Amino acid sequence: MELMEGLRSRRAIRQFTAQPVGTGVIEELIAAATLAPSAINLQPWAFVVVPGAARLEALDPEAKAYAAAHLPADSRMRERALDPNFKIFHGAAALIVICAINGESQSFEDCCLAAESLMLAAHAKGLGTCWIGLSRPWLNDPAVKGELGIPAEWHPVAPIILGYPAALAAPTPRETPKVVWSR
Numbered sequence: 001m002e003l004m005e006g007l008r009s010r011r012a013i014r015q016f017t018a019q020p021v022g023t024g025v026i027e028e029l030i031a032a033a034t035l036a037p038s039a040i041n042l043q044p045w046a047f048v049v050v051p052g053a054a055r056l057e058a059l060d061p062e063a064k065a066y067a068a069a070h071l072p073a074d075s076r077m078r079e080r081a082l083d084p085n086f087k088i089f090h091g092a093a094a095l096i097v098i099c100a101i102n103g104e105s106q107s108f109e110d111c112c113l114a115a116e117s118l119m120l121a122a123h124a125k126g127l128g129t130c131w132i133g134l135s136r137p138w139l140n141d142p143a144v145k146g147e148l149g150i151p152a153e154w155h156p157v158a159p160i161i162l163g164y165p166a167a168l169a170a171p172t173p174r175e176t177p178k179v180v181w182s183r
């Protein structure tokens, strides 16, 4: 896929088929993520893979309840998280959590870039992704880290769900950017 076309056509995907994503494909996506730039090339990222739609389905109520409990009472997202039909992982085939693994000041930024590379690589392979920021507080809870095998000293930054898209998402609008040309 041509790069600009990939940038234009990538969408957050929230509807997936039942097709699992193979281990080899996930490994290729992680390799693509590591092509992202990082501050002084420290590559301060690590990847936790939670494979399997059934596993994510089982984790969904817990992650969703945690998110709802940690959102402000007047938040629209909280209302959504409390909807019994809402699935925080949207029935995805796998979750890849990109974690910052050192305390360097820019390691979170590096993980965000790795996440974008992973999402674009997935799109190029016909897979769909969506960043699930709503699950991040849950993933950073020490008990949840223990449950998922995330080392205590890692910081989950970018939770990315993954799967084969069941439906093409509608294009999302973009606003005209605010730009100042300083002279």
Ligand SMILES: Cc1cc2nc3c(=O)[nH]c(=O)nc-3n(C[C@H](O)[C@H](O)[C@H](O)COP(=O)(O)O)c2cc1C
Binding pocket: 010, 011, 012, 013, 014, 130, 131, 132, 133, 134, 135, 169, 172
């Ligand atoms: C930091 C971040 C957090 C996000 N969190 C969620 C989330 O918790 N749940 C969700 O369904 N989508 C989430 N998204 C996806 C955005 O809603 C989506 O990217 C945005 O609406 C633009 O649509 P597009 O990705 O199709 O261009 C998140 C995206 C980003 C970058």
